[in-house]
Each structure stands twice: as C-alpha cells, then as structure tokens.
Amino acid sequence: MPDTAHFEFLLRLGDSCLVLGHRLSEWCGHAPELEEDIALANVALDLTGQADMLLAEAARFEGKGRDADALAFLRDAGDFRNLLICERPNGDFAHTIMRQFLFDAWQVELYGALAASSDKALAGIAGKAVKEAEYHLRHSGEWVVRLGDGTPESHSRAQDALDLLWPYTGEMFEADETVAALVAARIAPDPAALQSAWTRTVDDVLAEATLAKPPSGWMQTGGLTGRHSEALGHMLAVMQVLPRSHPGAKW
Amino acid sequence: MVTAEKQDMRIAQAWAVLGQVMDPEVPALSVVDLGIVREIRCEASGLAIDLTPTYTGCPATAAIRLDVENAIEAAGLGRPTIRLVTSPAWTTDWISPDARRRLKEYGIAPPAGSAPKGRRGLFAPEPAIACPRCGSTDTRQTSAFGSTACKALYVCAACAEPFEYFKCI
Numbered sequence: 001m002p003d004t005a006h007f008e009f010l011l012r013l014g015d016s017c018l019v020l021g022h023r024l025s026e027w028c029g030h031a032p033e034l035e036e037d038i039a040l041a042n043v044a045l046d047l048t049g050q051a052d053m054l055l056a057e058a059a060r061f062e063g064k065g066r067d068a069d070a071l072a073f074l075r076d077a078g079d080f081r082n083l084l085i086c087e088r089p090n091g092d093f094a095h096t097i098m099r100q101f102l103f104d105a106w107q108v109e110l111y112g113a114l115a116a117s118s119d120k121a122l123a124g125i126a127g128k129a130v131k132e133a134e135y136h137l138r139h140s141g142e143w144v145v146r147l148g149d150g151t152p153e154s155h156s157r158a159q160d161a162l163d164l165l166w167p168y169t170g171e172m173f174e175a176d177e178t179v180a181a182l183v184a185a186r187i188a189p190d191p192a193a194l195q196s197a198w199t200r201t202v203d204d205v206l207a208e209a210t211l212a213k214p215p216s217g218w219m220q221t222g223g224l225t226g227r228h229s230e231a232l233g234h235m236l237a238v239m240q241v242l243p244r245s246h247p248g249a250k251w
Numbered sequence: 252m253v254t255a256e257k258q259d260m261r262i263a264q265a266w267a268v269l270g271q272v273m274d275p276e277v278p279a280l281s282v283v284d285l286g287i288v289r290e291i292r293c294e295a296s297g298l299a300i301d302l303t304p305t306y307t308g309c310p311a312t313a314a315i316r317l318d319v320e321n322a323i324e325a326a327g328l329g330r331p332t333i334r335l336v337t338s339p340a341w342t343t344d345w346i347s348p349d350a351r352r353r354l355k356e357y358g359i360a361p362p363a364g365s366a367p368k369g370r371r372g373l374f375a376p377e378p379a380i381a382c383p384r385c386g387s388t389d390t391r392q393t394s395a396f397g398s399t400a401c402k403a404l405y406v407c408a409a410c411a412e413p414f415e416y417f418k419c420i
C-alpha cells in the first residue's frame with residue numbers, strides 16, 4: 001500500500017469535510033430562524049473537527065512536514081480533492097438542506113464502513129464521526145421531508161434543488177486507482193456497496209418527501225483530481241485570507 | 252528507583268486532581284465525570300495522560316488539555332504528556348449516575364438511557380426527556396442542536412421552562 005494513495009484518500013475525505021463545513025458556516029447569522037442558525041453552525045463545527053483529524057492523518061502519510069493547518073490554508077484550489085457537491089454555493093435554504101442530506105446519507109455509510117478499516121487511526125476517527133453524521137442525517141432528512149411535503153413553494157424549491165444537485169452525486173461513488181488500492185488493502189470500502197446503501201436511504205426519504213428522484217444520467221466529475229468549479233476559488237479566498245495575509249500568526 | 256507502589260500512589264493522586272478540573276462548557280462536571288480522561292500511566296519521563304474529545308469539533312478540547320496539564324503540574328506531579336485518543340469513541344454512557352444527578356441539579360437534563368447500539372434509526376423516536384426543573388416529561392424539542400455540540404434545546408409544557416438536554420450518543 002503506497003503512502004501516496006493513502007495520503008490522497010485521506011485528503012479527499014478531509015477536504016470534503018472542510019469545504020462543506022466552511023459553506024455551512026456562511027449561514028451563521030443568516031439562517032431562516034435562530035434554531036436553524038445554531039444547527040447549521042453545529043454541523044459546520046463537527047465537519048471542521050473531522051477535517052482537522054483527517055487532514056492531520058493525511059499530513060502524517062505525506063511525510064513532508066506539513067500539518068492540518070498548512071493543508072487547509074496554504075493550498076490552492078487545484079490541490080483540493082473535495083467532492084464538487086461540497087463547494088456548490090449555498091443557494092436558498094432548500095438547496096443547502098438538500099446538499100446536506102445527499103452528503104450526510106453518503107457520510108453515514110462511508111464512516112460506518114471505515115470504522116472497520118484496517119487503518120486503525122482512520123477507524124478510530126470514523127467510529128467517532130459516524131455518530132455525528134447520523135445526527136446530521138436525521139436533521140437534514142427531516143427537513144427534506146418537511147420542505148418536500150410542505151407548501152407548493154417549498155416543494156418546488158426542494159425539487160429544483162434536488163434536480164440541480166443530482167448530477168453531483170455520482171462522484172461519491174467514483175472508483176479510480178487510488179480507491180482500488182485502498183479497497184485492496186481493506187482500508188476503504190467498495191464504492192459500489194456504499195452506493196446501494198446510500199440509494200436505499202435517499203429513496204426512502206425522497207418518497208416520504210413526495211419528491212421525484214431525477215433519472216440517473218450524466219454525472220459531474222473532477223473534484224477528486226483537482227478540477228474544480230470557479231466557486232471553490234472564491235470560497236478559499238475568504239477561508240484562507242487570514243493565515244495567508246499574516247503567515248505564522250498566533251492568537 | 253520508583254517503586255510500583257509509589258507509581259500507583261502518583262496515578263491515584265493524578266485522578267483525584269483531575270476530578271477537580273471542571274469542563275469549561277459544563278462546569279457542573281469534571282473531565283473525569285465526563286469520561287474525557289481515559290487513562291493515566293506513570294512513564295520514565297513522567298505522567299502520561301490519555302484524553303478523548305467528546306465531539307470531533309469540540310472547541311473546548313484545547314482548553315481542557317491545557318487545564319489538565321496545568322492542574323497536574325500545580326499539584327507537584329510534573330508536566331504530563333498528553334495523548335489524544337479517538338478509540339473507543341466517546342459516549343455519554345461513561346457519565347456516571349452521580350454525575351447525571353449533578354447535571355440535572357445544574358439545570359441540564361442528563362442523557363436519557365444509554366447510547367444506541369449499532370446504527371441509529373433515521374427517524375427513530377427520541378425517548379421522553381424529563382424537565383430538570385419540575386420532572387415532567389411533557390416536554391418538546393425546540394432545536395436538535397444547542398449552545399455547545401453536546402446539547403439540544405427543549406421546553407417544558409408543564410412549567411414553561413426552556414432547558415438544555417445533554418444529547419445521548
């Protein structure tokens with residue numbers, strides 16, 4: 001098992017948490033109600049905490065003396081390995097919740113499987129994070145049902161969000177050489193198995209929400225190899241400005 | 252040469268010291284009550300302490316670590332080596348019945364029952380949460396998330412008290 005594949009895999013996991021965590025934090029002070037403001041900030045905090053642990057592990061495998069902070073704040077967009085769905089701009093509340101639901105349902109399956117990884121440090125992080133992901137999924141899932149099975153306005157916004165985000169879900173189950181190497185070493189689960197479990201959760205919730213699942217068709221790709229949308233660069237400019245403007249700043 | 256007996260005494264003393272180090276966000280409980288201190292060992296270089304974070308993103312983790320280091324040093328036990336461990340994952344099951352009672356007296360409803368074994372059902376019903384003020388279970392969740400990662404917000408229909416609930420995980 002080459003350390004480079006291990007590094008790459010941990011980077012993907014950590015970057016997705018970091019980027020989505022930052023996106024959610026953009027809602028802080030702007031959510032439709034106080035309770036939801038608190039909720040989105042809490043989920044953002046959990047994801048950032050997971051990113052911190054995963055990127056610290058990634059840095060260890062990279063072995064170039066970088067730490068989690070260096071990976072988070074001193075890389076450019078092309079070096080990020082997050083899923084494209086994580087960098088999508090927030091849009092309206094329905095869009096944010098739908099993005100969260102599709103992601104949470106994936107993360108619960110992924111962490112559940114990674115808790116049995118042959119990489120003991122990763123298994124430890126996943127075993128802890130899966131509890132948080134389950135809590136997030138409950139929250140986002142309840143909102144998807146409430147919006148989908150709500151008013152005509154909330155239903156149409158939830159359906160629009162689903163249609164827009166659906167082409168970004170294929171990336172969650174992409175299998176390339178990196179993934180194949182990790183599956184062979186029993187570090188990572190088989191993406192096909194993840195996909196069937198994810199599909200069951202998504203189908204159940206969408207049915208209850210009276211939302212129509214989009215037909216499976218062309219899927220977006222690129223995040224895992226560093227080909228990102230323009231949106232990520234803008235987001236990183238905000239996220240990284242402090243450590244980049246004041247290198248080595250401590251407080 | 253430090254005898255095994257002396258080492259045991261030092262470890263016991265360290266546990267007693269940390270039993271007085273309160274969690275910065277839940278000051279009714281110590282870091283020992285919360286199960287954050289996993290193990291204390293006596294090594295050649297001094298005391299080695301294993302801590303586990305409650306939630307991965309808990310912002311208090313760094314403050315707790317510093318409080319633990321300072322308390323051990325102030326007690327004359329030397330600067331300890333701290334190791335952050337993630338496995339086994341922290342669970343509210345580690346909070347003792349006595350600590351749960353003190354949590355309730357402080358005004359926070361303690362975790363109801365024990366953490367779910369295996370996967371949590373997506374929309375599985377939550378257990379009834381008793382109001383820490385009047386004891387009524389006629390309560391309603393107002394937010395699944397609260398002022399800290401470990402809590403949710405509730406309100407009591409019987410006495411109208413809004414209160415925090417320590418999430419059971």
Ligand SMILES: [Zn+2]
Binds near residue numbers: 382383385386407412
């Ligand atoms: Zn009451």
